[in-house]
Amino acid sequence: MIPDTVLAELRAALGDRLSTTDAERAVHGRNEAYHPEARPDAVAWPETTGEVSRILRACHGAGVPVTAYGAASSLEGQHLAVRGGLCLDMSRMGRLLSVRAEDLCCTVQPGLTRKRLNEELRATGLFFPVDPGADASLGGMAATRASGTTAVRYGTIRDNVLALEVVLADGTVIRTGSAARKSSTGYDLTHLMIGSEGTLGIITELTLRLHGVPEAVTAATCRFPDVASAVDCVILTIQSGLPVARIELLDQNMVRGFNLHSDAGLPELPHLFLEFHGTAAGVAEQADGFAAIAKEFGAEGMAFATRTEDRSALWAMRHDAHYASLALGGNRRIWATDVCVPISRLAEAVVWAQDEAARLGLTSTIVGHVGDGNFHCGVSLSPEDRDEVARVHDFTHRLAEQALALGGTISGEHGIGLGKRDMMAAEHGTALGAMRAIKAALDPKGILNPGKLLPEEA
Incomplete structure (x- = not known):
């Protein structure tokens, strides 16, 4: 709980931009992923750096936890106030x-x-x-x-x-x-x-x-007989120095999810979505170069889009991957996880993830920014089904271990938050000591986003 003296000081500084209502606390305690609700004790909306400074001085003096809150789109629960305290909603500092x-x-x-x-x-x-x-x-x-x-x-x-x-x-x-x-x-x-x-x-x-802003932009899609062929195409594209702006992998389950969620009408095979930026001549050269490489790996259905509205529709569908995964899983919760590996080990990692999810009897999609070795798995689960939750946890843990074994990292994009704290020691070893020393130096009372990123010391 936040002491009354601190609440009084915050109210004096913020007026009605401080709330302790159940409604606001509930809104700020939710997340897009599988993590349980975690309500703060109060929510503040600062508008200036000076107000943020005053808020932190008051909270620091009383040892009140402070958790920053942006758009609440993180998938590892970084914005959840798991130890209560103050939620610092930064939405009014948006200029x-x-x-x-x-x-x-x-x-x-x-x-x-x-x-x-x-x-x-x-x-x-x-x-x-x-x-x-x-x-x-x-x-x-x-x-x-x-x-x-x-x-x-x-x-x-x-x-x-x-x-x-x-x-x-x-x-x-x-x-x-x-x-x-x-x-x-x-x-x-x-x-x-x-x-x-x-x-x-x-x-x-x-x-x-x-x-x-590039002079010309062209998007492209194509499908492959299997995931390994699609990933091998990506590897050769990157190794050839072709300057693609986007190159996204979707496995067959992800494509099925898009068909359910967006009525995409795509053949349910692994796909690559791409985009090329540059001059008109340069983009045409890039597209031709990629088409030649893709043909070597059995690509079919190569299609290009140059109109803004067509490209926007393609990427809007891609950005709805989380909701498409929900549709594929019967609108259950999604445990989203990601890893990143050296590009040369990418095909091995993606195929391993597909096989492991199947072995555990899980419904999982794969979508990834595979041009830099990063891919995401969206695994469906019912939080009430303890056996399924245990299998999903086993999958995500083993996937992280596999990424480390291949010379990669446990997250290339989602971050650590709550979900991957238990794997930090496996990746960073004794370097965790240096991280804890930095944390102690800058936040000696441990008020900033407690319970995140760094695992508890044994």
């Missing part, structure tokens, strides 16, 4: 603060979503490329080190954040990085904060790298 077109960068508040940012940038001829599918908040994307469909060409959020403003646990405001493209000064605090999942500080401002 585009400045655009420096000549420097290809902009500065935003954390509650701005990626779609809104690109709408506001439309007249500049620039865009922000990181696309995790959901219309996530940019602060949340940075906090969880988001990736997405365009990472194979434009990189992840890590590659597209130049500077941050962050409020530390005690209310201290710091700035990291600058609008310069590189620096050789001091510790890289910007990238320390990226992926820290709100456990080291609250991001209140971001300076982002922008890119020019």
Whole structure:
């Protein structure tokens, strides 16, 4: 519970932008994935960095847990207040603060979503490329080190954040990085904060790298006789240096889910969805080069789309993969998990995941940003069925172990949150000690997003 003295101080600062109603607490305690509801004791909506600083000073003094909340689109429960305390809803800090077109960068508040940012940038001829599918908040994307469909060409959020403003646990405001493209000064605090999942500080401002809108864009789809052929096609495409902007794998179960959810009418075989960016001549050359490679692996039904509305419909369907997985699983809950492996081991990892899900009698879809070795499994389950839950947990644990055995990582995109804390030691070993030391230095009372990312010490 939050002490009355702290609630009084917060009310004095925020007025009606502090709520303790059951309705608001319930809304902020939900998630898209399989995690149980976790309600905060109160919800606050700050509008300035100064307010965030004042809130954290008050909470730090009383040891009140604080959990940042963006668009609530995370799949590992990063935004859930599992130990109660205060939920810090950043949605009212959603402004585009400045655009420096000549420097290809902009500065935003954390509650701005990626779609809104690109709408506001439309007249500049620039865009922000990181696309995790959901219309996530940019602060949340940075906090969880988001990736997405365009990472194979434009990189992840890590590659597209130049500077941050962050409020530390005690209310201290710091700035990291600058609008310069590189620096050789001091510790890289910007990238320390990226992926820290709100456990080291609250991001209140971001300076982002922008890119020019390409002259021409073409999307493509094709199908393959089996997943291994599709993945081997991806591997050769990447190794050949073909500059694809997007290259997404969908296994046959995922395609079946799209047919159920979106009436897609696709043959229920593994597919690749792709996109090429560049000049008109360059895009045509890329498309021809890919078609030649795909033919070697038995691809059929190659189709291209150049009209904006056709491309938008294709990627909207892809971004609805979570809901398509729900449809395939009879609208039960989805346990979403992801791993990332070296590109040379990708086919082995994907086929292993398919075979293991079948062995355990589970309904699972596979969709992935396979150009960078990352793929996702959406496993259906009934939370009331203890045996099924145990089998899903076994699958996700074994998949993470398999990724590590292949030289990869337990998550390339979803992050750790609640769901993968028990695997952190397996991946990081004694480096966990250094992580705990950083956490203790920046958040000595452990108030920032407790119960996430780092496992409890034995």
